[in-house]
Amino acid sequence: MLDINKIRNDFPILNQKVYGKQLIYLDNGATTQKPNQVIDYVSEFYSTINSNIHRGVHSLSGKSTEEYENARLTIKDYINANSEKEIIFTKGTTEAINLVASSFGEEYINEGDEILVSQTEHHSNIVPWQMLCKRKKAILKVVPVNNNTEIVIEEFKKLLSNKTKLIAISQVSNAFGTIMPINNIIQKAHKVGAYVLVDGAQGVQHFKTDVQYLDCDFYTFSGHKIYAETGIGVLYGKEELLNKMPPYQGGGDMIKTVSFEKTEYADLPLKFEAGTSNYVGAASIAKAIDYINSIGLDNIYEYENDLVNYARKELTKIKGLKIIGSPTNNTSSISFLLNGIHHYDAGMILDKLGIAVRTGTHCAEPAMKRFDITGTIRASFSFYNTKQEVDELCKGILRVKKMFD
Amino acid sequence: MLDINKIRNDFPILNQKVYGKQLIYLDNGATTQKPNQVIDYVSEFYSTINSNIHRGVHSLSGKSTEEYENARLTIKDYINANSEKEIIFTKGTTEAINLVASSFGEEYINEGDEILVSQTEHHSNIVPWQMLCKRKKAILKVVPVNNNTEIVIEEFKKLLSNKTKLIAISQVSNAFGTIMPINNIIQKAHKVGAYVLVDGAQGVQHFKTDVQYLDCDFYTFSGHKIYAETGIGVLYGKEELLNKMPPYQGGGDMIKTVSFEKTEYADLPLKFEAGTSNYVGAASIAKAIDYINSIGLDNIYEYENDLVNYARKELTKIKGLKIIGSPTNNTSSISFLLNGIHHYDAGMILDKLGIAVRTGTHCAEPAMKRFDITGTIRASFSFYNTKQEVDELCKGILRVKKMFD
Amino acid sequence: MTTTEIQNSIIEEFNMFDEWLDKYEYIIELGGELSDYDDKDKTKSNLISGCQSRVWLNAEFVDNKVMFNADSDAIITKGIIALLIRIMNNRTPEEILETDLFFLEKIGLKENLSPTRANGLVSMIKQMKTYGLAYKALRDSKK
Amino acid sequence: MTTTEIQNSIIEEFNMFDEWLDKYEYIIELGGELSDYDDKDKTKSNLISGCQSRVWLNAEFVDNKVMFNADSDAIITKGIIALLIRIMNNRTPEEILETDLFFLEKIGLKENLSPTRANGLVSMIKQMKTYGLAYKALRDSKK
Numbered sequence A, B: 001m002l003d004i005n006k007i008r009n010d011f012p013i014l015n016q017k018v019y020g021k022q023l024i025y026l027d028n029g030a031t032t033q034k035p036n037q038v039i040d041y042v043s044e045f046y047s048t049i050n051s052n053i054h055r056g057v058h059s060l061s062g063k064s065t066e067e068y069e070n071a072r073l074t075i076k077d078y079i080n081a082n083s084e085k086e087i088i089f090t091k092g093t094t095e096a097i098n099l100v101a102s103s104f105g106e107e108y109i110n111e112g113d114e115i116l117v118s119q120t121e122h123h124s125n126i127v128p129w130q131m132l133c134k135r136k137k138a139i140l141k142v143v144p145v146n147n148n149t150e151i152v153i154e155e156f157k158k159l160l161s162n163k164t165k166l167i168a169i170s171q172v173s174n175a176f177g178t179i180m181p182i183n184n185i186i187q188k189a190h191k192v193g194a195y196v197l198v199d200g201a202q203g204v205q206h207f208k209t210d211v212q213y214l215d216c217d218f219y220t221f222s223g224h225k226i227y228a229e230t231g232i233g234v235l236y237g238k239e240e241l242l243n244k245m246p247p248y249q250g251g252g253d254m255i256k257t258v259s260f261e262k263t264e265y266a267d268l269p270l271k272f273e274a275g276t277s278n279y280v281g282a283a284s285i286a287k288a289i290d291y292i293n294s295i296g297l298d299n300i301y302e303y304e305n306d307l308v309n310y311a312r313k314e315l316t317k318i319k320g321l322k323i324i325g326s327p328t329n330n331t332s333s334i335s336f337l338l339n340g341i342h343h344y345d346a347g348m349i350l351d352k353l354g355i356a357v358r359t360g361t362h363c364a365e366p367a368m369k370r371f372d373i374t375g376t377i378r379a380s381f382s383f384y385n386t387k388q389e390v391d392e393l394c395k396g397i398l399r400v401k402k403m404f405d
Numbered sequence C, D: 001m002t003t004t005e006i007q008n009s010i011i012e013e014f015n016m017f018d019e020w021l022d023k024y025e026y027i028i029e030l031g032g033e034l035s036d037y038d039d040k041d042k043t044k045s046n047l048i049s050g051c052q053s054r055v056w057l058n059a060e061f062v063d064n065k066v067m068f069n070a071d072s073d074a075i076i077t078k079g080i081i082a083l084l085i086r087i088m089n090n091r092t093p094e095e096i097l098e099t100d101l102f103f104l105e106k107i108g109l110k111e112n113l114s115p116t117r118a119n120g121l122v123s124m125i126k127q128m129k130t131y132g133l134a135y136k137a138l139r140d141s142k143k
């Protein structure tokens, strides 16, 4: 059992009023809030050891570097990568996917090759592949989802062929909270020699991810969605693959030697980390993971699962409310519509009641199109949310309904 | 006159002992320290208004967005850009240069075209152009510097031709503190129709930069070198040019609409800001600029100029110490050698005396090669440094000399 | 009444409400009362896309006055459109161009006008001004 | 003496120093005493590049013992090399492979072994182990 009062006290932002009402933050899919353990660490870092990392001979530089490289180790352990060389720091999930689209794409994707994505991907897991396909004259194919927002495995099998070079799929859909059958997909993909990138932006913070067990080729996530700072994220890639890929950006830190005649690139992981890394941000991910571990990821999963089930049940009771999809496996996010009420209107009024939800397309326009809607209201949960907050959400929705009747 | 005691109190990191000695931080070229005004703001942001920006209907999201977009305005004013559309947030200088190399390069650089860089550029302003030249079969040409680390304008004129498409030049050399004659270079470049990117990483924090007056086509800098957070930087580009360039990374926020049939990109500046921006980092730049403005950039320039002149004078007095270059125009950084003592050895001992300097190639190997050395000791200054610290540096160097004699 | 006077009277109306929800209830009411927008005018060229809500706007020029018609799929957006129309409709191009819309800030609804809110309203106001400019040019060219 | 014993005696030697500078003075002394490295062995293949200081290492295999010779352009690096040679030189491949270099941490010089310090020492130790491995394989293949 989580000590929810203690946990909520760790997150200073939760304890505030919005328009005179207690804040109920249900927009965790967009970004998570930060515990004091992370916020204070960042202050402390800047107040005591900040210095540019790598190659510095002085003491502060050594300390900053140590925090940065230790963060890499913490992350390696958290997702069970084989080596810290496989952990590349990026700006976030979006940059990580772009890096793969650019560098892996350069080396592995050729004219006529096929890349598969699901119909419910986030734009960040669509547009880089569209750009790559355009550049390389490759073909982007779309794996449809059923009415429950689940991948149709039969269709996936049909689309999969030895022309398929890459499958880019989210671990959890950000629009609907659907847990994707990535295990199954990865196994089938590897049978035809295709690689798999898993967009873990909505998975890594909610349940245990083991990249070696999954055997995915790439895995990405964002710091800001796992209780750490904004402006930092992670690309995991299998060492062998990363070694074969050309560098992405050029500049300081990613080189071994530079001359105008010949520049040699550095080894992993630095090869993909051009310029001054966001070392404070990176270290903040480690602190966030420490925090998660102190609660226990399994406990978090259990608590959140229970909470989301409760929310689904309670929301379903509201007349005129329609949840998009009831996937068998789901977590963290629920997308719904209110009969006759525009999602924007609902979101605006909920805000006035202190309830922060996200409305619109959730950066997943094709997914909206699939369900022939212009957007949804999305409530997305974290372990600091409570059933009481779910009740308040339901009450808020009833109030909204009354206003628009 | 600066109230130096008050200023030093604003920077908590300065008040500490290293190996029992008072810290003297002279590695500002690598990264600057942060005033409480920035550190506390970041804490406050995460503790009270943090939420993902853009398109959110709820109150926190609105506040975060406002901080982010206001930061853009502050930066626009600080460098006097014509429009906030010309201010693109990136990870840092390195990413900004890579963005230009990729997007501008895609549109404007063709086989046989020439790109000029100076011999003393930072790797981040060399490697992206090498990569671009390789991709496009263009030619990278090097403008030499004289013994005083100054651009040889005659040579520059010889290299400049109507084949020249771009000149990428630093405003201030990070290895030697040389202020480059960018005004002159930009004028000459524009006469032959070449574009100019100014790498302002070592300039923007030290004196007034007016991009419209300079008429440079691109200008870049890093937040962490201007007293703000790590993991954020700025690309300024002329609106007309940015409009013509294809997007760089794809993903959330940089699109207008996405469908599998057709994706439309967003207008400036969002077109170049794929994924969740480091909105806290961006806002921290605005706070750092506010801080600079509260002291006055002209006052800072005057103070630092005086300090660096003093340092040059005092260092010159040390027997066996050789400063690399005495450029007429210089600021902030001094690179030197100690006769018979390896720069690494010197740096290690200075560290034990509490003095943080940088040693090695300063990410400018070609510049080292130019002077036929493997590295230097670099002391780089900020307005929180004092003449007393310069004196301590000199004493420290004498101690180092004694140890290695 | 001038556009300033109308704005001032709107501000007065809203001063009556202490509660946020009451303000929004009033806006919703206004949205409901907005005169019908012809479905055949819901064309792509009249559409001002916003991520959050969609807005349609068209204009006609009659007797040196610009007549606006607008709609949205979200009713709160529609309510604010109703206020904008009340101020800007049936005005000369000059009036439209000169009007500074200060009332939204004063009634505490500025957030609805944030460019990043993406509800289409900022673009709609821009579009209204553009119509003002265009009709002015058209009229002057005929002189 | 075993490699552990030598490391323990190094730790004892360093225990005499209270001051950081004294420790480094001693290391500098050791660096100065490091036996001469033949300039002709400063080949590219013997070079272990570090950004900060350069290190050269070569090895020979004599009577089932590995003989190391090393040099650096920075004298502090050279001093630490002297300590490493004192421990690792003239050892069997097995001894080299089994040795855990704990002394640097104990004498407070661990920072010199940070992979990101880029002084070449980490790579040098790796290289020593690689020689151990290679000579072991060579020897065993001849059996």
Ligand SMILES: Cc1ncc(COP(=O)(O)O)c(C=O)c1O
Pocket: A252, A274, A275, A276, A277, B029, B030, B092, B093, B094, B095, B122, B124, B125, B170, B172, B173, B174, B199, B201, B202, B222, B363
């Ligand atoms: C002149 C110059 N250009 C570019 C850079 C790279 O900046 P960053 O590492 O912040 O991307 C630096 C910083 O080291 C620099 O001094």
Ligand SMILES: Cc1ncc(COP(=O)(O)O)c(C=O)c1O
Pocket: A029, A030, A091, A092, A093, A094, A095, A122, A124, A125, A170, A172, A173, A174, A199, A201, A202, A222, A363, B252, B274, B275, B276, B277
């Ligand atoms: C599933 C998924 N993929 C990718 C992203 C993009 O992440 P970021 O904006 O941090 O780069 C998000 C976040 O919105 C997401 O939910």
